[in-house]
Structure formats: C-alpha cells, structure tokens
Amino acid sequence: MIFKAHKAHMNNLSNMTKTRICVIGAGPCGMSMLYNYANMDAGSDVEIVCYEKQTTWGGLWNLTWRTGTDEYGEPCHAGMYKHLWSNGPKECLEYPYYTFEDHFGKAVPSFPPRPVLLDYLLGRMKKCKKDPTQYIKFSTAVRFVKYNESEDNFTVTSTNLVDDKTVTEKFTHVVVAVGIFNSPNIPTFPGIESFGGRILHAHNFRDAGEFKDQRLLLIGASYSAEDIALQCCKYGAKNVICTWRTKPMGFKWPEGIEERPLVQRFDSNSAYFKDGTSAEVDAVILCTGYLYTFPFMDENLRLKCTLSVYPEGLYKGSLWLGGGNNKLFYAGIQDQYYTFTMFDVQTLWICNYILGKYEKLEMTEMLKDSNAMVERRKGLKDCHDDIDFQSDFVAELCSLTDYDKRCVDARSLFHKWEHDKDENIKTYRDKCFASIFTSTMSPSHSSDWWNAFDDSIKTFVGK
Structure with missing residues (x-):
C-alpha cells in the first residue's frame, strides 16, 4: 500500500542518534512486539527496551495467589484463576x-487449559x-x-521494584501493550454495605472451589460472568x-445456574432484583468488566475510551x-x-511503521481512515457482526x-463457536476443530x- 509522505518524517529523529523503542508490558501482545523485532533486521541504530511489572512474561496467563496488591505494594496486574480453560478454540x-x-x-484438543496456552x-x-x-x-x-515536543521524543520514568530505584530514559517511540x-470496574448498589458475605471483583477470583455449597450472585452478563458461573x-x-443490566446472556444453562434482571438493592444477605424477585446469597462476584486506564501516560497521550472492537483516535487500530x-x-x-x-500482525505493522517501511499519510487522511472504521463499528449489531x-x-x-x-x-470457526455455545454452553468446549495451517483435526x-x-499439561497433551 502506498502512503503519501508526512512532512515531519525526515526530521523525526533529528534530536536522537538512535531509534529507541519503549514497549510497556510483556504479556502476549508485548511478547509479539519483541518476537517481531527480534526476528527482523532492524539494524544497529535501532534499540528496543521493554518494561514489565511482573517478574516474568506471559501477562494474564500467569497465575498468582495474590490479589489486590503484589509483594511490592503495586496493584496486581493479572486476574487469572485456577482451572481456567480457553473459552475459544485454539x-x-x-x-x-x-x-x-x-x-x-502432535495434535492436541481444541480447548486447552491455561498451563497449555502459557507453555505454547x-x-x-x-x-x-x-x-x-x-x-x-x-x-x-x-x-x-x-x-517532549522540542526534542520530538519521549521521557519515560520507571521504577525497579526490587531495589526501589527510579530512573528516566529517552525514547523516540512508545508502544503501550x-x-x-487490569483495572477492575467496581460499581456500587444500594445497601451493599450491609451484605454479610464476601464481595469481590472477578479480577480477584482465584479458585471456584472456594465457593462450594454456596449461593452465588454474579453481577454482569459477559465472558467473565459466563465462565465463572x-x-x-x-x-x-x-x-x-x-x-444482567442490558440483556441476559440467554444460554441454555445447566441446572443450578439462572439469570435475572439487574439487582437493585441489598438488605443484609437478601438481593432484590428489577423484576421484583429476591434471593438469599452467600457471596457476590462483580463480573462488571474493566476500565481503560493508563495513569502513567501524560494527559495528551492517554487513550480514553470504553471497550470496543475499534477504539476511537487510533490509525490502523494502533497509532495514537x-x-x-x-x-x-x-x-x-x-x-x-x-x-x-491479531497481536502478532498488529505489532508487526507497528514495527514496520517505526522502521519506516511505509510512507506516512497526512493527519487528515489518517483521521479519515480511523473515523470510517469507528462509524462502521457503530453499526455492528451482534457478536457475528463483531467477528x-x-x-x-x-x-x-x-x-x-x-x-x-x-x-x-x-472467521468461520468463530461463527461456529458462537453457535456451539448457543446450542449448549456446558459442552461447547468438547467440540473439535481442524488447524487452519496443518488441516489436522x-x-x-x-x-x-x-x-x-x-488441567495439567501432561494430562491434556497425553504425554
């Protein structure tokens, strides 16, 4: 694809001798950024540095017993829980x-547990x-x-949590990954302060076995509520x-799971719903999603939006x-x-863009491209349109x-997967799919x- 030249492109690096790329985060997306960079010939005048708050990479696929804050008093980034299996075909x-x-x-089943995906x-x-x-x-x-507008670069301040040392570095480019x-959305409800049981967000959910023999109320109607239920x-x-607030998930639930309109208030352990019914519950799990928060970004660099398949203000879904x-x-x-x-091809596009493999469009043209995608997104009606x-x-x-x-x-596998879930939410993970690349079933x-x-690798893979 041919792009028109951007006026400032030739002077982008005038104040730095090297192209220095800062990557924030080493989860699956940040890992793809590093993978693509490591496998291309970027040249000796290009350097990449990745900051990762956890002690290892893998992002949310790492399991920790910690909730709330980690050993350094930092908010726990990942919300992984025991016994999680992929909710989509591998x-x-x-x-x-x-x-x-x-x-x-060898070929392995289509819906792996967490340790298998992390190992992969x-x-x-x-x-x-x-x-x-x-x-x-x-x-x-x-x-x-x-x-820094005068220097056409970024100042990144970071803290090594082990030795509690804070430093600043200069970079020509920044990739937020x-x-x-990682930032739970935690709503409130009238009377919830009187609730006598445990209240937690899905981000702090760690083990379903903890709730054996209990009556649970899950607030939310998306993937977290579906899987935790x-x-x-x-x-x-x-x-x-x-x-649910907007609409129920509508699955044919196994015995023991039901849906009701949004809870309106609590009175001790009694929950009262919009349809006039009530129920006694022992624990409340807030499956209420996450906030887009990037508090470490300066105000004019901070993406502010709600969850969607194409957030506003981004060119090709990436460039701010x-x-x-x-x-x-x-x-x-x-x-x-x-x-x-998607992370892989997106970060490959970012690498190519940074390394000057595309001529740059004028801002008006990039905005036009981005706005067209946002307008199309606004017309999407259901999950199949999203796919x-x-x-x-x-x-x-x-x-x-x-x-x-x-x-x-x-694309066709995703559509089939959605139909399988509608058919039987309890058994959709038992379905088998063929690899797109090897054709092996x-x-x-x-x-x-x-x-x-x-959910061990040994049992799942059959080694």
Whole structure:
C-alpha cells in the first residue's frame, strides 16, 4: 500500500542518534512486539527496551495467589484463576509459523487449559533468532510517559521494584501493550454495605472451589460472568444467579445456574432484583468488566475510551492520533475475538511503521481512515457482526505486512463457536476443530470438560 509522505518524517529523529523503542508490558501482545523485532533486521541504530511489572512474561496467563496488591505494594496486574480453560478454540489463536503441532509434536484438543496456552506462548518465544529476554526489564513499573515536543521524543520514568530505584530514559517511540484486563470496574448498589458475605471483583477470583455449597450472585452478563458461573457450578456451588443490566446472556444453562434482571438493592444477605424477585446469597462476584486506564501516560497521550472492537483516535487500530507526533502506539486494546494472531500482525505493522517501511499519510487522511472504521463499528449489531468486523481488520493488517492471510480463516470457526455455545454452553468446549495451517483435526480430550478436573499439561497433551 502506498502512503503519501508526512512532512515531519525526515526530521523525526533529528534530536536522537538512535531509534529507541519503549514497549510497556510483556504479556502476549508485548511478547509479539519483541518476537517481531527480534526476528527482523532492524539494524544497529535501532534499540528496543521493554518494561514489565511482573517478574516474568506471559501477562494474564500467569497465575498468582495474590490479589489486590503484589509483594511490592503495586496493584496486581493479572486476574487469572485456577482451572481456567480457553473459552475459544485454539485454532483461532494459533500462530501460522509456530503451530500447536510444532510445539507439542502432535495434535492436541481444541480447548486447552491455561498451563497449555502459557507453555505454547513461551515455546514460540524460544524460536526467536535473538533471545528476546535481553530486551526486558522485569519487575519494573512505568510511572510516567511524557512527550517532549522540542526534542520530538519521549521521557519515560520507571521504577525497579526490587531495589526501589527510579530512573528516566529517552525514547523516540512508545508502544503501550499493558492489556485491557487490569483495572477492575467496581460499581456500587444500594445497601451493599450491609451484605454479610464476601464481595469481590472477578479480577480477584482465584479458585471456584472456594465457593462450594454456596449461593452465588454474579453481577454482569459477559465472558467473565459466563465462565465463572460455569466454573463455580462445576466445582460444587449450590446455585448461581447471574444478573444482567442490558440483556441476559440467554444460554441454555445447566441446572443450578439462572439469570435475572439487574439487582437493585441489598438488605443484609437478601438481593432484590428489577423484576421484583429476591434471593438469599452467600457471596457476590462483580463480573462488571474493566476500565481503560493508563495513569502513567501524560494527559495528551492517554487513550480514553470504553471497550470496543475499534477504539476511537487510533490509525490502523494502533497509532495514537492525539499527540506524540505519530510515534505513540496502543497495541492489543481492542475487544477481542482474535487474540494471539491479531497481536502478532498488529505489532508487526507497528514495527514496520517505526522502521519506516511505509510512507506516512497526512493527519487528515489518517483521521479519515480511523473515523470510517469507528462509524462502521457503530453499526455492528451482534457478536457475528463483531467477528466479521475484526476479521476484516486483521485481514487488512495482513495485506500491509505480508503476514499469513490464512489466520483470517478463523472467521468461520468463530461463527461456529458462537453457535456451539448457543446450542449448549456446558459442552461447547468438547467440540473439535481442524488447524487452519496443518488441516489436522484436533482429537477429543480424554474427558468431557464438565468432568475434567486435571488441567495439567501432561494430562491434556497425553504425554
């Protein structure tokens, strides 16, 4: 694709001798940024530094027992819980150049548990031409990012949490890849302060077994509510009520799970709903989503929006148009059907853009492109429209980067997956799909998901 030259492009690096790229976050998206950089010939005058607050990479796929704050008093970033299994087919997130068969040496079932997906993520990183860990500063929290207009660069302030030392560095480009599931949205309800049981956000949910024999109220009607309701029922909860604000999830729930309109108030352990009914509950889990918060970004650099498949103010879903002279990027912040492959092609586009592989458009043209995507997004009516929209988005990035276009064949798998969930929410994880890249059909797991309590790699892979 041919772009018109941007007037300031030739002077972008006039105040720095090197192109220095700051990546914030080493979860799946940040890992893809590092993977793509390590595998391309960027040249000796290009340097990349990644700041990761956790002690290791992998982002939300790492499990910790901690909730609230970590060992350094920092807010816990990840909200992973025990016994989580993928809620989408692995064939929809499989890397084209590193398949699950490449990793495990054979085909494996379509819906892996968390340890399997983390192992796969880490396995691909070991295939890099250069060791990506050399670029990462672990246990390091970014405190502030500011754009310096006079120098046309960024000042990044960070703290090494181990030795409690704060430093500042200059970068020509910044890539924000901290994910979208780290700042819980916590609403309130009349009388909730009188509730006598436990109240927690899904971000702090760690083990469904904790709620065995209890009556649960889940507030929310999206993926967290769906999965936590199933998990708690599977692990012995007495019953689960999911309460919705806009519309119910509408699945054919297994016995023990039901949906009611939004809870209106609490009186001790009694919850009162919009339809006039009430129920006694032992615990409340807020499955109320997350906020887009980037407190470490300066005001004019800060993305402010709500969850959607295409947030406003971004060119090609990545380049921030609100400040920073077209050198600030937000990666992996879309509402997601595609995940690993979308992060991969998105960060490949970012790498190419930074390295000058595209001529630059004028701001008016980039805004026009971005606004057209936002307008199309506003017309989406359901999950199937969302899938088609995101498939088209990924396909466009593939065409701009020469990424394997077959990854967009996941479109039909996503539609099938949604139908499977509508048909039977309890058994959809028992379905089998064929790899887009090897055509091998996945085998069935040794047990149906509802009765599978061992989520180890050894049991799932069958080694």
